[in-house]
Amino acid sequence: MTPRLADGELEEIRERNDLVALVSEYTRLKKTGKNYSGLCPFHKEKTPSFVVDSGKQLYHCFGCGEGGDVFSFVMKIESLEFPEAIQRLADRVGYKPKYQQVRAGEGRGAANKEKIYRINQLAKDFYRKSLKISLLGPL
Ligand SMILES: [Zn+2]
Incomplete structure (x- = not known):
């Protein structure tokens, strides 16, 4: 912390x-x-x-x-x-x-928010990449 x-x-x-x-x-x-x-x-x-x-x-x-x-x-x-x-x-x-003093709950909340944000980013990247692949698509 x-x-x-x-x-x-x-x-x-x-x-x-x-x-x-x-x-x-x-x-x-x-x-x-x-x-x-x-x-x-x-x-x-x-x-x-x-x-x-x-x-x-x-x-x-x-x-x-x-x-x-x-x-x-x-x-x-x-x-x-x-x-x-x-x-x-x-x-x-x-x-x-x-x-x-940062209360334990507060700290954990922030850490969770950070984690959720990162997961969202990863998901976004994944979909963007998949989309790009499907757009380029196999001919
Ligand atoms: Zn200078």
């Missing part, structure tokens, strides 16, 4: 991790107006086209088109899955995220 992050925890972790401070661990940022800019950590460049909006807590690179928030930044730069990125950012600020 996969533990689910409690409501509001994602926002809590996002708020505790300042994007400017996080990005500064990978590339040198300079304050330009109300934003910060620097050399993009995702592609090689000589002139800075990587911009961090500290107010919105979003980044964007005008060179390679990368963009997002603290979570997508850490996922991309450390090659992490979303749950790992959450853990990494929580650890970074020494925060213990609260997880929601």
Whole structure:
């Protein structure tokens, strides 16, 4: 069973991790107006086209088109899955995220739904293939 992050925890972790401070661990940022800019950590460049909006807590690179928030930044730069990125950012600020208890029944219901969905997909594929064969048919 996969533990689910409690409501509001994602926002809590996002708020505790300042994007400017996080990005500064990978590339040198300079304050330009109300934003910060620097050399993009995702592609090689000589002139800075990587911009961090500290107010919105979003980044964007005008060179390679990368963009997002603290979570997508850490996922991309450390090659992490979303749950790992959450853990990494929580650890970074020494925060213990609260997880929601998933009731046994709920979990099983979801698993069944998933199974039924997969069976339907298989059936659909099977009929599609049979149909194709009968359409091409033996001459
Ligand atoms: Zn870039």
